[in-house]
Amino acid sequence: MTGRHCSLTRQPDPVLAPGLAAERRSALIGGRPMWVNGTVLHYHFFDRDSDGSVIAVPGTGETRRVGWVGAERQRNVVRECFAEWAGLGIGLSFAEVDDRSEAELRIGFQVGDGSWSAVGRDALRLGHNERTMNFGWDLTVPGERAMALHEIGHALGMLHEHQSPFAGIHWDDEAVYAELAGPPNHWDRETTRFNILRKLDRDEVNGSLWDPQSIMEFPFTSGLILEPEQFRAGLNPPGTLSPLDKEFVLRWYPPVGTRLPEELVPFRSAPLRLRPGEQADFRIEPRQTREYTVGVFGDADAVAVLFEERDGVPRYVTGEDDGGSPDNATLRARLVKGRRYVVRVRLYSVRGSGETAVMCW
Structure with missing residues (x-):
């Protein structure tokens, strides 16, 4: 590079709860x-x-x-x-x-x-x-x-x-x-x-x-x-x-495999079993068109993002980051029967000894 430099603009510092480990x-x-x-x-x-x-x-x-x-x-x-x-x-x-x-x-x-x-x-x-x-x-x-x-x-x-x-x-x-x-x-x-x-x-x-x-x-x-x-x-x-x-x-961002993600069946929780920094992907294939909720459970900080597959390409629908809060990531979206969706959950850290899981309903 030459002497021309990149000038990032200052963004608001993340607001984290006091006393975090x-x-x-x-x-x-x-x-x-x-x-x-x-x-x-x-x-x-x-x-x-x-x-x-x-x-x-x-x-x-x-x-x-x-x-x-x-x-x-x-x-x-x-x-x-x-x-x-x-x-x-x-x-x-x-x-x-x-x-x-x-x-x-x-x-x-x-x-x-x-x-x-x-x-x-x-x-x-x-x-x-x-x-x-x-x-x-x-x-x-x-x-x-x-x-x-x-x-x-x-x-x-x-x-x-x-x-x-x-x-x-x-x-x-x-x-x-x-x-x-x-x-x-x-x-x-x-x-x-x-x-x-x-x-x-x-x-x-x-x-x-x-x-x-x-x-x-x-x-x-x-x-x-x-x-x-x-x-x-x-x-x-x-x-x-x-x-x-x-x-x-x-x-x-490790290479993504071609294997179809595990299906997330409504009203049935799927354990995450993730270590900090790891990610789990699940597919949702709605049996009916309606509003669904996808939620992460457990004492953990995570980011969850929902995508809709269009012509084999994932397109962003909605996402939530619960990092640093006492709550868990919860997504709500209208899902259409006959289409395929993928929810991706990346774990920041676990703050408790219990298991973490994801469910849609």
């Missing part, structure tokens, strides 16, 4: 942004003349309206990068859609607004006419393709590698502020602090080791890093998916 808190913080495995992430490129917004012109105090629509050659770079992530054999897949209301990921190419992405499931908080990802410069320029891989990494739930508490980086803070205040980034001090100097919580990071070769690592010029000594002359990641990047996404 350290293990439970760690599982909740680390797992919150991650999608349930088997999800098809639909992406849409903004394509209307009306798609755009007003941005500040650096150094002038003026503003101007800039569109979000990108050239086809830019879109092709992003398509290729989605394909590269999918080519690892992960349990997520990607599909481009024309209808933005069907897309979890909505992509703009607004010049002057930098490059950024919502992190994982934070994309679901944004409205259908809002971007979840933006590219602020030409991705076809040599070295810029890495930015598309990087932003898709954020969309999968990954964070900036240089902010890992395991990195042991000692910055020359004022040099960093001065570097990022100039072109091409034009960041204020808070943006630089949030995206560069701030250390992440140990529970947020992609792994227990710092990976300076990661696609989620920024390049830095000489004089910004004081320690480790070998990076005083600069840090230059290759701009490709590293072995640890691949290991991380395959751990969270």
Whole structure:
């Protein structure tokens, strides 16, 4: 990657109940942004003349309206990068859609607004006419393709590698502020602090080791890093998916088998028998059309998501995350006879000694 950096916007910190055990808190913080495995992430490129917004012109105090629509050659770079992530054999897949209301990921190419992405499931908080990802410069320029891989990494739930508490980086803070205040980034001090100097919580990071070769690592010029000594002359990641990047996404999103999930029969509970971080999938084939409830039971934190299979592809219906609350995830939806549905339950942590189960009724 070049000196153009990704500027994430600050999201509200998760509200966790006071007094949570350290293990439970760690599982909740680390797992919150991650999608349930088997999800098809639909992406849409903004394509209307009306798609755009007003941005500040650096150094002038003026503003101007800039569109979000990108050239086809830019879109092709992003398509290729989605394909590269999918080519690892992960349990997520990607599909481009024309209808933005069907897309979890909505992509703009607004010049002057930098490059950024919502992190994982934070994309679901944004409205259908809002971007979840933006590219602020030409991705076809040599070295810029890495930015598309990087932003898709954020969309999968990954964070900036240089902010890992395991990195042991000692910055020359004022040099960093001065570097990022100039072109091409034009960041204020808070943006630089949030995206560069701030250390992440140990529970947020992609792994227990710092990976300076990661696609989620920024390049830095000489004089910004004081320690480790070998990076005083600069840090230059290759701009490709590293072995640890691949290991991380395959751990969270292992390949999905072709075997049909176990059927969840109404009024009959199915034990989950999951360890923290594991997932169980069940199919529902309604015998009648009506409103159904799907609920998780037991002293556990979990996220449950219901999909409807359309032409063999799972489409999101509804979901609930009970993480950190005393309640259990409960989904309600109208299910249609003759169609097939899949409920996916991922466990954050178990907070009691009893068994956990799922039931529909």
